[in-house]
Amino acid sequence: MKDEQIKIDLRSDTFTKPSQGMLEAIVSAKVGDDVYKEDETVNALEARVAKLFGKSHALFFPSGTMANQTAIKLHTNPGDQVICDKYAHIYNYEGGGASFNSGVSCKLIDGNRGMFTAEQVIEAINPPDFYHSPLTTLVEIENTTNKGGGSCWDFNELQKIKNVCETNNLGFHLDGARLWNALVAKDEKPQAYGEIFDTISVCLSKGLGCPIGSVLVGDEHLMKNAIRIRKILGGGMRQVGFLAAAGLYALDNNLILLKEDHKKAKEIGSVLENCSFIKNVKPVETNIVIFNLNDDINGVTFINELKNRGIFISDMGQGKLRIVTHLDYNSRMHDAFLSYLQTFNF
Numbered sequence: 001m002k003d004e005q006i007k008i009d010l011r012s013d014t015f016t017k018p019s020q021g022m023l024e025a026i027v028s029a030k031v032g033d034d035v036y037k038e039d040e041t042v043n044a045l046e047a048r049v050a051k052l053f054g055k056s057h058a059l060f061f062p063s064g065t066m067a068n069q070t071a072i073k074l075h076t077n078p079g080d081q082v083i084c085d086k087y088a089h090i091y092n093y094e095g096g097g098a099s100f101n102s103g104v105s106c107k108l109i110d111g112n113r114g115m116f117t118a119e120q121v122i123e124a125i126n127p128p129d130f131y132h133s134p135l136t137t138l139v140e141i142e143n144t145t146n147k148g149g150g151s152c153w154d155f156n157e158l159q160k161i162k163n164v165c166e167t168n169n170l171g172f173h174l175d176g177a178r179l180w181n182a183l184v185a186k187d188e189k190p191q192a193y194g195e196i197f198d199t200i201s202v203c204l205s206k207g208l209g210c211p212i213g214s215v216l217v218g219d220e221h222l223m224k225n226a227i228r229i230r231k232i233l234g235g236g237m238r239q240v241g242f243l244a245a246a247g248l249y250a251l252d253n254n255l256i257l258l259k260e261d262h263k264k265a266k267e268i269g270s271v272l273e274n275c276s277f278i279k280n281v282k283p284v285e286t287n288i289v290i291f292n293l294n295d296d297i298n299g300v301t302f303i304n305e306l307k308n309r310g311i312f313i314s315d316m317g318q319g320k321l322r323i324v325t326h327l328d329y330n331s332r333m334h335d336a337f338l339s340y341l342q343t344f345n346f
C-alpha cells in the first residue's frame, strides 16, 4: 500500500481503536481492585449488563474466549459432551480450550450457516443411560454466527431448542460475541434472550468498539462458581474499571451505530453480487460479508491485489473470503471501496 492511500481495514470488527469520547470515559473512570470486587466501574457495568438480560449475575472478562470457556466449565464435568454447530467458535477458534479446560468433547451438528434446528439437537443427544457414549450436558449456539457469515437465528427455533434442553436436562449457552448485532438487526430484546439461555457471553471488543472486554451473564446457581473459574484461568484483574468504562460508554453511544455497519455490509454485498469475478455472496444479515471467487481466481492473489490498494480483507480457507464492517470503517472509506470494486477487473 502507498503512503497517500487511506487504509481500509475490513478484516474484522476487532480492529477498531477507542474514539476520543471513549478515551475520555476511560481516563475519568473511578477504579478499585476488582479481584476484591471493589472496582465501582466494573461493578456498574456488570450490574447494567445483568439487568439488560434479566439475570441476577454478570462477570467481566478479558476476552470472549475466556467467558465462553468459563461457561462450558460451569455447565459440564470432564468426559461430558457439548452439542454445537460445526462452525462454532468454541470448536474452531478457541484453541481446543473445551477439551483442555473442561475435558469435554463436542458433537458437531451439520447446520446451515452455523444454525441448526431443535430436531437436529434431539438427534445429537446421547441417551443418558447408554454409558458407552459421553454424557450430553450442554447445547451451545452462536448469535450472530461468525463463520456462518453474521447470520441471525430465528428466535422461535431457539425457543424450541430451549424446550429440548429442559426436557433432557441440558444447559443452554449462547456465545453472543455479536449478539448486539442480532438484537439491532432484528429489533429483539435482550431480556427475551435472558429468559431462554442459562448463560450468555457478550463481547464489548467487536462491533461496540472497546479495546478489551466481554461479559458473562447468568443466574446465581450457575454464576456463583464463575469467579473462581475466572481466577483459575488467570482472568482476575485489578483496576479494570478503565476497561469497563469503555464498555459503559459503548452501550450508551455505539450500540445504536451497529445499524450503520449493517447498512454498509449490505451495500458491499450487493456490489459484490454484480462483480464478474465473484461466484457467490452469502446472504448479508449484519456486519459480515462472506463470498467465493470464481474457481479460476486464486484467493491469495486477489487478497494481495486489494492490499496493494490499501484494502484488507480475510481469507477463511476453502475459497471463502470475509469482509467485516465496523465503527472505524467510515463513509469515506465505504465510498472509496465500493467505487474500487465497481471498476476492479480481475
Ligand SMILES: *Cc1c(COP(=O)(O)O)cnc(C)c1O
Pocket: 062, 063, 064, 065, 066, 068, 089, 090, 142, 145, 146, 175, 177, 178, 203, 205, 206, 214
Ligand atoms: C470474537 C468471538 C469470540 C471471542 O473472541 P475473543 O477474541 O476471545 O474475545 C467468541 N465467539 C465468537 C463467535 C467470536 O466471533
